[in-house]
Amino acid sequence: QSALTQPASVSGSPGQSITISCTGSSSDVGNYNLVSWYQQYPGQVPKLMIYEVTKRPSGVSNRFSGSKSGNTASLTISGLQADDESDYYCCSYAGTRSFVLFGGGTKLTVL
Amino acid sequence: EVQLVESGGGLVQPGRSLRLSCTDSGFSFDEYAINWVRQAPGRGLEWVGFIRSKAYGGTTGYAASVRGRFTISRDDSKSIAYLQMNNLKTEDTAIYYCTRDYVHNWAFDYWGQGTLVTVSS
Numbered sequence: 001q002s003a004l005t006q007p008a009s010v011s012g013s014p015g016q017s018i019t020i021s022c023t024g025s026s027s028d029v030g031n032y033n034l035v036s037w038y039q040q041y042p043g044q045v046p047k048l049m050i051y052e053v054t055k056r057p058s059g060v061s062n063r064f065s066g067s068k069s070g071n072t073a074s075l076t077i078s079g080l081q082a083d084d085e086s087d088y089y090c091c092s093y094a095g096t097r098s099f100v101l102f103g104g105g106t107k108l109t110v111l
Numbered sequence: 112e113v114q115l116v117e118s119g120g121g122l123v124q125p126g127r128s129l130r131l132s133c134t135d136s137g138f139s140f141d142e143y144a145i146n147w148v149r150q151a152p153g154r155g156l157e158w159v160g161f162i163r164s165k166a167y168g169g170t171t172g173y174a175a176s177v178r179g180r181f182t183i184s185r186d187d188s189k190s191i192a193y194l195q196m197n198n199l200k201t202e203d204t205a206i207y208y209c210t211r212d213y214v215h216n217w218a219f220d221y222w223g224q225g226t227l228v229t230v231s232s
Contacts, residue, residue, distance in 0.1 A: 092217075102148075
């Protein structure tokens with residue numbers, strides 16, 4: 001099964017909102033509410049930002065939100081800040097054959 | 112405080128084996144699933160495999176790219192998990208991260224710092 005599809009890059013200005021899409025299929029994103037999102041700075045360890053499509057772990061800013069429609073999940077960052085500039089990866093459970101799929105990652109640039 | 116620490120990485124020739132370890136200095140190691148995730152240099156994240164807690168059956172699962180070559184196990188008495196990697200290939204070169212899935216919901220809330228595995232002749 002192929003990785004989930006994310007745009008290679010997105011950009012936005014400080015204060016704006018951006019959305020990163022994550023497209024899968026009816027076998028993964030579309031069939032389970034088990035999508036998570038990770039933030040990774042260069043040379044750093046990934047950090048969990050969203051789990052179970054919409055939930056935020058303790059300590060994650062409420063500027064980060066998740067949603068899903070059909071086979072596409074989305075991560076929205078509102079009130080964009082300079083330190084949001086990072087790589088973002090989506091991840092979904094994909095059933096008992098493939099188990100877990102990651103997206104290819106999206107580089108967010110804050111202009 | 113959960114603190115996952117990987118060890119065992121290094122340089123290995125193609126076709127050889129390597130065993131990675133993941134230890135947790137905190138508590139409740141036996142309660143959560145462990146997933147291994149890797150990242151090739153300059154590339155994205157790739158899921159490798161998992162082992163559930165004993166309470167969830169202790170079952171394992173693997174990505175197609177490593178199935179039949181990699182094996183995950185755990186020793187809860189020592190708070191340690193292992194990733195046994197056999198018949199290594201150059202494309203297995205990556206940083207290998209040990210991650211925690213506390214509620215078995217396929218979300219990885221703690222990550223180790225990673226250990227680099229380089230497969231090269």
